[in-house]
Amino acid sequence: MASAPAILGTTSPLATDLHFRPAQRLARPARVLIEGAPGSGRTPAALALSAALGTRRAVIDTDGSANRRDSTxxxxxxxxxxxxxxxxxxLYIAGSQRYEVVxxxxxxxxxxxxxxLLELVDQAAAAAGPKAEKNIGWIAMRPTERRMTDALAAFPGHVVATARSTTETLLEVVDGQTIPRQYALRPELRPGAESDFDVVLTMLPGHSILVRKSRVPxxxxGTIYSGESVLSGAAYTDMGAAILAWTRNGINLAPEDWYAAAQEPQATERxxxxxxxxxxxxxxxGMAAREHDGTLCTLGDLVRNRIRIQREARERAEKEEAQERRRLERSQQPAGRTPPQYTNPETDWGAPAGAWPAPNAGWGSPAGTWPNPGADWNAAHGEDTSAAFGPEAESQGTAPGSEAVSRPQEIDAGDGDDDVQAVAGIVNRLMENDGWSDLTRVLRAAVRATELGVNGVRVPCxxxxxxxxxxxxxxxxxELKVPGS
Incomplete structure (x- = not known):
């Protein structure tokens, strides 16, 4: 089965490991944006709605408005x-202290x-000089903007954010009097920021609230809550109940504490x-996190770094174990044999007679003159060991260095059912670029097979x-000696 073609030159492993799964609704916390003109009541609305969404609340205050309200x-x-x-x-502090709402x-x-961000963009553009590309400031700061957006989206609790709006003043006639009123046009955020939120509320004159965007059924x-219901708190009770019911309707895959799971000292590589x-x-x-040295990072980066550290430690241990095994083998050579003198088995292959040559050369023979260690021993001592070390043993998978587990063959799924298609994707991806010898890739294949429920499907070996x-x-x-498996 041919591998999937590269997409725009990408070499990402996901390019050849794409598959569809049955749709599932996942339970997720809500993201709510409240926009409005100055004096429209954004801050009390945010405090009241956050109270309707949870009891453990944290407020990040940028202008002192929240402290001038009811601060209980x-x-x-x-x-x-x-x-x-x-x-x-x-966001990291609020998440790690397990606040329900921020x-x-x-x-x-x-x-x-x-x-x-706007100030940082200007600084980056100025530092680049007048001859730099026109959008060099945004090019430099776009990754930073993405980190902020991802951290908001991945906060482990509900988020209620306010935003100032650019305004337009209109004259209205009320009871025979002409009154100027400010109307919100768009929030002072990056263009399109509303798409990152589940619910967008707009504060209207007279303290009424317009539901401008909502994913909550x-x-x-278009729902409008009157100023009377807003001031009495009934509007927030109604909105909070609807939002909470929506966020809880689905499968909750999240652990009790994301940070504790990522930092568990006894967690294995798998x-x-x-x-x-x-x-x-x-x-x-993209959840905001910190490394052990205090450096800001994402929770995904923190977990990947721990995997890398454990993999490197395992590989070092395996190398040391192999070196110790070779040392013991040398110390247990038959009496009367001169122990081979070498310090590096990888650079001493093919050494002259009397040293330790390559496995395909005989002990004490000119380098490269004997076909394999079994034949060498037989020729030197008159013992028949070919059954254990010769080519026949290679075909049986018992020779030194051979694999005890017969590797699966590439699968052409053709018009097979969903399970066959899924198994073909897992096996063919694993067989690329010698993935059979890569512990991490074998573990990923095992996790994927369990997730898709195809462990029982038989594969050709x-x-x-x-x-x-x-x-x-x-x-x-x-066989690859996985710690903790």
Missing amino acids: GFNILELTSFAPDQLLSA AIDSLSAWWSGRGG NLPD QLIELELLLERTRME ADDQTRPLGEVLKARTA
């Missing part, structure tokens, strides 16, 4: 500069405030790989036998 029932963090790392740090008043500060677009796959599936990779896929992957994992 929540904890507050006041900021005066708005570098992107400040928002990431605040209210950000206002998110516009990280767009147009002191140290915000029981809170449809458990961390499973956590990485769960982060990808639930789109929580190199010894012309068919075996259940789960049995083959489990045996290969054990």
